[in-house]
Amino acid sequence: MGTRCEGLRDSLSPIAYYEEYSHFRLDCLKIDDNKELSMSANEDLAKERARCDFNVSEITNILDGGIERTKQRKKIESIALSNGKCCDVTPEETLGPKERYENAIRKSCLYTKIVKDQVLTLTGLEVLGSNSSVLRRTADAFFKDISPFLLHLGMFVPTIMGQGTPEQQSYWLPRALDFQIIGTYAQTELGHGTFIRGLETTATYDPDTEEFVIHSPRLTSYKWWAGGLGKTSNYCIVVAQLYTQGKCYGIHPFIVQIRDEDTHMPLPGVRVGEIGPRMGFNTADNGFLGFDHYRIPRNHMLMKNSQVLKDGTYVKVASHSKLTYGTMVFVRVMLVNEVAFNLAKAATIAVRYSAVRRQSEKISGEPEPQIIDYVTQQHKLFVCIATAHALQLSSNWLWKTFSAVLADMRGGNTENLPELHALSSCLKALSTSDSAALIEQCRLACGGHGYMLSSNLPLLYSFVTATRTYEGDYTVLLLQTARFLIKAWEQAESGNPVTPTVSYMEEAVVGNKYKWNGSAEGIIKAAYYVAAGKISSSVTSIRKRMKNGKAFEDAWELTGVQLVAAAEAHCRAVICDVYRKETVRLTANSSPNVKTVMDQLNMLYLSHWALERTGDLLRYTSTTEDDIISCQQRYEELLAAIRPNAVGLVDAFDFPDEILQSTLGAYDGRVYERLMEEALKSPLNAEPVNRSFHQYLKPLMQGKL
Numbered sequence: 001m002g003t004r005c006e007g008l009r010d011s012l013s014p015i016a017y018y019e020e021y022s023h024f025r026l027d028c029l030k031i032d033d034n035k036e037l038s039m040s041a042n043e044d045l046a047k048e049r050a051r052c053d054f055n056v057s058e059i060t061n062i063l064d065g066g067i068e069r070t071k072q073r074k075k076i077e078s079i080a081l082s083n084g085k086c087c088d089v090t091p092e093e094t095l096g097p098k099e100r101y102e103n104a105i106r107k108s109c110l111y112t113k114i115v116k117d118q119v120l121t122l123t124g125l126e127v128l129g130s131n132s133s134v135l136r137r138t139a140d141a142f143f144k145d146i147s148p149f150l151l152h153l154g155m156f157v158p159t160i161m162g163q164g165t166p167e168q169q170s171y172w173l174p175r176a177l178d179f180q181i182i183g184t185y186a187q188t189e190l191g192h193g194t195f196i197r198g199l200e201t202t203a204t205y206d207p208d209t210e211e212f213v214i215h216s217p218r219l220t221s222y223k224w225w226a227g228g229l230g231k232t233s234n235y236c237i238v239v240a241q242l243y244t245q246g247k248c249y250g251i252h253p254f255i256v257q258i259r260d261e262d263t264h265m266p267l268p269g270v271r272v273g274e275i276g277p278r279m280g281f282n283t284a285d286n287g288f289l290g291f292d293h294y295r296i297p298r299n300h301m302l303m304k305n306s307q308v309l310k311d312g313t314y315v316k317v318a319s320h321s322k323l324t325y326g327t328m329v330f331v332r333v334m335l336v337n338e339v340a341f342n343l344a345k346a347a348t349i350a351v352r353y354s355a356v357r358r359q360s361e362k363i364s365g366e367p368e369p370q371i372i373d374y375v376t377q378q379h380k381l382f383v384c385i386a387t388a389h390a391l392q393l394s395s396n397w398l399w400k401t402f403s404a405v406l407a408d409m410r411g412g413n414t415e416n417l418p419e420l421h422a423l424s425s426c427l428k429a430l431s432t433s434d435s436a437a438l439i440e441q442c443r444l445a446c447g448g449h450g451y452m453l454s455s456n457l458p459l460l461y462s463f464v465t466a467t468r469t470y471e472g473d474y475t476v477l478l479l480q481t482a483r484f485l486i487k488a489w490e491q492a493e494s495g496n497p498v499t500p501t502v503s504y505m506e507e508a509v510v511g512n513k514y515k516w517n518g519s520a521e522g523i524i525k526a527a528y529y530v531a532a533g534k535i536s537s538s539v540t541s542i543r544k545r546m547k548n549g550k551a552f553e554d555a556w557e558l559t560g561v562q563l564v565a566a567a568e569a570h571c572r573a574v575i576c577d578v579y580r581k582e583t584v585r586l587t588a589n590s591s592p593n594v595k596t597v598m599d600q601l602n603m604l605y606l607s608h609w610a611l612e613r614t615g616d617l618l619r620y621t622s623t624t625e626d627d628i629i630s631c632q633q634r635y636e637e638l639l640a641a642i643r644p645n646a647v648g649l650v651d652a653f654d655f656p657d658e659i660l661q662s663t664l665g666a667y668d669g670r671v672y673e674r675l676m677e678e679a680l681k682s683p684l685n686a687e688p689v690n691r692s693f694h695q696y697l698k699p700l701m702q703g704k705l
C-alpha cells in the first residue's frame with residue numbers, strides 16, 4: 001500500500017495487477033480499462049502543504065525528543081522498511097485465523113532477524129530501553145494487528161529484568177534477548193484479573209526435591225489471556241500463590257517452561273491452548289494454561305524481592321510489599337506512549353483524508369468544500385492532534401518520573417513509589433480511554449470509508465480500546481489513584497507536607513473558590529481547583545456515611561462514583577499542567593511559527609477541556625457564564641487559526657506509509673485509487689461467479705431448493 005510496498009508489484013499497474021490475480025476483466029466493474037487509475041498525488045494535499053507556515057521537521061524533532069533522536073529513529077525505520085518484505089500482498093484481514101497467525105509468526109521472525117542483525121548493532125541494548133518506542137512503532141509496518149512476540153519483549157523480558165536476581169538475569173536474559181526462548185506473562189486467570197490477591201494457581205515448595213509444584217486446582221484458576229501463550233511461547237512468567245512450610249505468602253512470579261524446546265510439544269502436566277476469536281489481537285494467540293502438579297526447580301522462582309531457601313524458609317528481601325507488581329507499573333508507563341502513538345496515527349489518517357474529501361455545498365452552486373473546512377470537522381479532529389501531543393509529552397515526563405523513582409528504589413528508598421503508582425495508574429487510565437474515544441471519533445470523521453478495514457481505523461480502535469482494560473481496568477486504576485488522593489487530602493488538611501503532584505491541595509484545603517482567568521495558567525489552576533473540589537466532596541461523603549454508621553470500606557464503596565470522578569479530574573489537571581510546561585520548555589528555542597502553532601494546540605486542548613467541564617467549573621470555581629462564553633469564542637478562534645497548518649501538523653508525526661497502512665491516510669492522498677486497489681484484492685473478487693450461486697442462489701431463484 002505504501003510507496004515501498006508498491007515496489008513489490010512495480011511491473012504491474014493496479015488494473016493489470018488485478019487482472020493477473022482475478023482472472024476476469026475489469027469491465028465487469030465498469031472501469032474503463034483504457035484508463036489507468038490515477039498515479040499522481042492529490043492536489044488538495046499538495047496545496048495544504050504549500051500553505052503550512054511552520055517548519056514541519058522542527059515539530060518532528062520536538063516530538064521525538066531532539067534532532068539526534070529523529071535521526072536515530074529514521075535510521076532504524078529505514079533499515080527495517082528498506083527490503084519491502086514487511087508488506088502482505090494479500091491483506092492480513094482477508095486471511096483465515098490459522099493463516100493470519102502463521103503469517104504473523106513469519107513476519108515476527110523476519111522483523112526480529114532484522115532487529116537482531118542490523119538494528120542491535122546500531123543501538124546496542126538501547127533498542128529495548130529508550131528506543132523501544134521506535135521498535136514498537138516500526139513493528140506496525142509489519143503487523144496490522146499484533147505480533148505474537150509483543151509480550152515476550154513487552155513483559156517477559158522486563159519481568160526478568162525487574163524481578164530476577166543478578167544470577168537469574170545473567171542466565172535468562174541472554175537466551176531471551178537472543179530469542180532462543182520465547183516467553184509471555186501469565187497472570188490473569190479465568191476467575192480473576194483485577195483482584196490479583198485472589199489468583200488461585202498455587203506454587204507449593206517441596207524441600208525434598210527442591211522444587212515448586214505448580215497446580216491449577218479448578219477451572220477458574222486456569223491462566224487466561226496471556227499474549228503469545230496459545231501457540232508461540234515455550235516459557236512464561238506464571239504468577240501464583242506461594243506456599244512453603246504450610247503457609248501461604250501471597251502471589252509471586254515464577255519462570256515456567258511449558259513446551260519442549262525442540263519439538264514445541266506441551267510438557268507433561270501442562271495444558272495450553274488459544275482462547276478463540278476476539279475483538280482485536282487476533283494475531284497474538286492469546287492463550288489459556290493449566291497445570292497438573294507440574295514441577296519446576298526452586299531457582300525458577302524470581303527471587304529479587306523475596307526468596308525461598310533450600311529448606312523452605314521464606315525470606316522477604318524487598319522493602320515494599322508491592323514490588324512484585326513492578327512489571328505492571330512499567331507497562332502502564334509504556335502504555336501512555338503506546339496510545340499517544342496510535343492516536344497520532346488515527347489523527348494523521350483522518351486529517352489527510354479530510355483535506356482530500358469534498359462533500360456537500362456551503363453555498364449553493366459553489367464547488368464542494370474540503371470537509372476539513374467545516375468547523376464541526378475541525379472540532380472533531382484538532383483535539384485529536386492536540387491530545388496526541390499532550391499524551392506524548394506527558395508520557396516522556398512520566399518516563400522520567402518512573403526512572404527517577406526506580407533509581408531511588410535501587411538505593412533502597414521506596415518513599416516515592418505510592419506517588420508513582422497513583423500517577424501511572426491514572427495516566428494509564430485516562431490516556432487509554434481518551435485515545436480510544438478519539439480514534440473512534442477519527443473513524444466517524446471519515447464517514448463510510450472510515451469503516452473500511454483498509455482505512456486502518458477499525459483495527460487501531462480495536463487495539464487501543466483493549467488498552468483501557470488490560471494492565472488494570474480504567475475504573476479500578478482510578479480508584480487506586482483515589483486512595484492516594486484521599487490520603488493526601490487528609491495530610492494537607494492537617495497541615496502536613498504533601499508530595500509534588502498534589503501540592504495544589506495545600507492551597508485548596510482552605511476552601512476559597514478560584515477566580516477564573518482564561519490564560520493557560522488560569523485554566524490549569526482552575527482544573528486543579530476542580531480536582532480539589534471533587535476530592536473534598538468525596539471526603540465529605542465518606543465522612544458523612546461513616547458518621548451515619550457505615551464502616552470505612554462501605555462508605556468508600558458507596559462513594560465510588562465520586563472517587564473515580566475526582567481521580568479523573570486530578571489526572572486531567574496533571575496532563576494539562578505537564579502539557580503546558582513541556583510545550584513552553586521544548587519550544588523555548590524554536591522558530592516563532594513553531595512556537596505559535598504549538599501554543600495554539602496547547603490552548604486548544606486546555607479550552608476544550610474547560611468547555612467539556614463547564615458544570616465542574618461553575619460548581620468548584622468562581623467561573624461565570626461570561627467566562628464560559630469567552631472561552632468558547634477563543635476555542636473557535638483557535639480552530640480557525642490551526643486550520644491552515646492542520647496537514648503540516650500531522651505530517652510532523654512523520655509516519656511512513658508502511659507504518660500508517662491506510663488507504664485514507666497515505667502521504668500522497670490517492671484515497672479513491674487506494675480504496676479501489678484494496679477492494680480488488682478481496683478474495684471474493686478472485687472469480688466472477690462464486691460457487692454459492694450454483695449451490696444455493698440459483699436453486700432458490702428457480703424454485704428448486
Ligand SMILES: CCCCCCCC/C=C\CCCCCCCCCC(=O)SCCNC(=O)CCNC(=O)[C@H](O)C(C)(C)COP(=O)(O)OP(=O)(O)OC[C@H]1O[C@@H](n2cnc3c(N)ncnc32)[C@H](O)[C@@H]1OP(=O)(O)O
Nearest residue numbers: 136139147149153154194196322325334421470471472483
Ligand atoms: C516484534 C514486536 C516488537 C514489539 C516491541 C516491543 C516493545 C514493547 C513496548 C511496549 C508495549 C507493551 C505492551 C504490553 C502489552 C500488555 C498486554 C496486557 C498484559 C496484562 O494485562 S498483564 C495483567 C495485568 N493485570 C493487572 O493490571 C491487574 C490489575 N490489578 C492490580 O494491579 C491490583 O490487584 C490492584 C492494584 C487493583 C489491587 O491490588 P491489591 O494487592 O489488592 O492492593 P490493595 O489492597 O488494593 O492496595 C494495597 C496498597 O498497595 C498499593 N498498591 C497497589 N498496587 C501497587 C503498585 N503496583 N505499586 C505500589 N503500590 C501499590 C495500593 O495503592 C494500596 O496502598 P494504600 O494501602 O492505599 O497505601
Ligand SMILES: Cc1cc2nc3c(=O)[nH]c(=O)nc-3n(C[C@H](O)[C@H](O)[C@H](O)COP(=O)(O)OP(=O)(O)OC[C@H]3O[C@@H](n4cnc5c(N)ncnc54)[C@H](O)[C@@H]3O)c2cc1C
Nearest residue numbers: 185186187188192193194225226227466469470471472475
Ligand atoms: C487484549 C487483552 C490482552 C491481555 N493480555 C494479558 C496478558 O498478556 N497477561 C495477563 O495476565 N493478562 C492479560 N489480559 C487480562 C487483563 O489484564 C484483564 O482482563 C484486566 O486486568 C481486567 O481484569 P478482569 O478481566 O478480571 O476484569 P474484571 O475485574 O472482572 O472487571 C469487570 C468489571 O468490573 C469492574 N470492577 C472490578 N473490580 C472492581 C472494583 N474493585 N471496584 C469497582 N469496579 C470493579 C471493572 O471496572 C469492570 O467494569 C489481557 C486482556 C485483554 C483484553
